[in-house]
Amino acid sequence: MADQTPSGESLLFLTDEQVRKGIEAMFFAYRGFTADPDRILEGMDYGRAHHRAIHFIHRSPGTTVSNLLTILGVTKQSLNRVLRTLIEDGLVEARVGRRDKRERHLFLTAKGQELERELSDAQRARMRAAYRAAGPQAVAGFRQVLEAMMDPELRRQYQGLKESGA
Amino acid sequence: MADQTPSGESLLFLTDEQVRKGIEAMFFAYRGFTADPDRILEGMDYGRAHHRAIHFIHRSPGTTVSNLLTILGVTKQSLNRVLRTLIEDGLVEARVGRRDKRERHLFLTAKGQELERELSDAQRARMRAAYRAAGPQAVAGFRQVLEAMMDPELRRQYQGLKESGA
DNA sequence: TTGGAAAGTCAACAAGGCTGACGTAACTTC
DNA sequence: GAAGTTACGTCAGCCTTGTTGACTTTCCAA
Numbered sequence: 001m002a003d004q005t006p007s008g009e010s011l012l013f014l015t016d017e018q019v020r021k022g023i024e025a026m027f028f029a030y031r032g033f034t035a036d037p038d039r040i041l042e043g044m045d046y047g048r049a050h051h052r053a054i055h056f057i058h059r060s061p062g063t064t065v066s067n068l069l070t071i072l073g074v075t076k077q078s079l080n081r082v083l084r085t086l087i088e089d090g091l092v093e094a095r096v097g098r099r100d101k102r103e104r105h106l107f108l109t110a111k112g113q114e115l116e117r118e119l120s121d122a123q124r125a126r127m128r129a130a131y132r133a134a135g136p137q138a139v140a141g142f143r144q145v146l147e148a149m150m151d152p153e154l155r156r157q158y159q160g161l162k163e164s165g166a
Numbered sequence: 167m168a169d170q171t172p173s174g175e176s177l178l179f180l181t182d183e184q185v186r187k188g189i190e191a192m193f194f195a196y197r198g199f200t201a202d203p204d205r206i207l208e209g210m211d212y213g214r215a216h217h218r219a220i221h222f223i224h225r226s227p228g229t230t231v232s233n234l235l236t237i238l239g240v241t242k243q244s245l246n247r248v249l250r251t252l253i254e255d256g257l258v259e260a261r262v263g264r265r266d267k268r269e270r271h272l273f274l275t276a277k278g279q280e281l282e283r284e285l286s287d288a289q290r291a292r293m294r295a296a297y298r299a300a301g302p303q304a305v306a307g308f309r310q311v312l313e314a315m316m317d318p319e320l321r322r323q324y325q326g327l328k329e330s331g332a
Numbered sequence: 333t334t335g336g337a338a339a340g341t342c343a344a345c346a347a348g349g350c351t352g353a354c355g356t357a358a359c360t361t362c
Numbered sequence: 363g364a365a366g367t368t369a370c371g372t373c374a375g376c377c378t379t380g381t382t383g384a385c386t387t388t389c390c391a392a
């Protein structure tokens with residue numbers, strides 16, 4: 001007996017096999033997604049964690065350490081290790097807060113912006129190529145599914161970034 | 167002066183901001199993607215690496231160690247550490263090859279299939295919810311963009327899995 | 333003035349990557 | 363049949379990036 005649903009074959013995309021393929025697509029695509037920055041960073045003393053910090057400081061200049069902590073979802077000890085090397089190496093500047101002097105506001109230096117450029121140029125080139133290959137409709141769908149996959153709190157943070165960025 | 171391209175606003179999805187948002191969407195979505203299995207595995211002595219091995223052994227039963235090595239993109243030392251514990255704990259069985267006795271063919275035991283179920287049920291539930299929320303067209307676009315993001319060799323491997331799975 | 337939040341630091345540890353070197357069994361080739 | 367290659371396993375050591383716990387300093391606010 002075929003499983004006849006009201007909406008017919010429009011639910012075929014929900015079969016276990018289809019969903020499994022989606023899972024595998026995420027796995028392989030994420031490897032590609034990180035490959036270019038990883039290549040650039042290897043050899044430098046930096047890794048993916050440094051890239052993430054640089055990305056979000058670039059995205060929200062003046063953000064505080066605890067903001068960054070929330071966005072990245074790591075412990076402050078872990079972030080601090082990364083941040084310390086970036087500050088020592090002169091890629092990031094931490095300015096003491098004017099209103100609340102406990103806070104450190106983070107900015108990329110010229111040198112930091114240079115590395116950010118290099119990293120995001122590589123990553124954007126790949127994304128851009130994928131977008132171009134797939135077309136606008138596919139891109140809209142891509143974003144919709146990704147948003148739906150996020151945890152609610154992360155989605156809120158993501159959308160917060162969207163607003164400030166638009 | 168507005169940048170007027172022949173195809174007009176259909177290229178808006180290629181702006182730097184749009185591409186950056188896609189990058190951030192990948193970052194946050196991947197966190198959600200791995201969150202459920204991670205939660206299940208914490209406490210057990212296993213991690214994400216074990217999950218990946220289990221997934222692909224389930225997907226291609228009888229696969230060899232070197233096949234798995236290629237798919238996962240790690241060193242044999244790294245994979246071996248994971249595989250050893252899975253075999254010791256009776257989740258995976260390694261059968262000596264019949265034609266080539268140097269090869270080990272990997273299978274999930276009943277116990278291994280049980281854990282695979284548990285892990286993939288959780289992950290599939292999230293994917294399924296995301297798919298349902300976004301709709302069939304969005305899912306098609308999602309898959310198209312992800313495929314386009316992969317490295318060519320990885321895309322070939324992914325598509326190989328697709329065929330054997332369909 | 334006292335409590336608590338924000339930030340930083342030290343120490344110890346674990347997962348999971350990596351390289352290099354070596355061993356063994358089995359297959360392949362000369 | 364000897365020599366070389368392949369598949370796999372393993373030992374040892376290293377790195378990055380995450381974790382917890384304990385503690386200090388600084389500062390705001392009740």
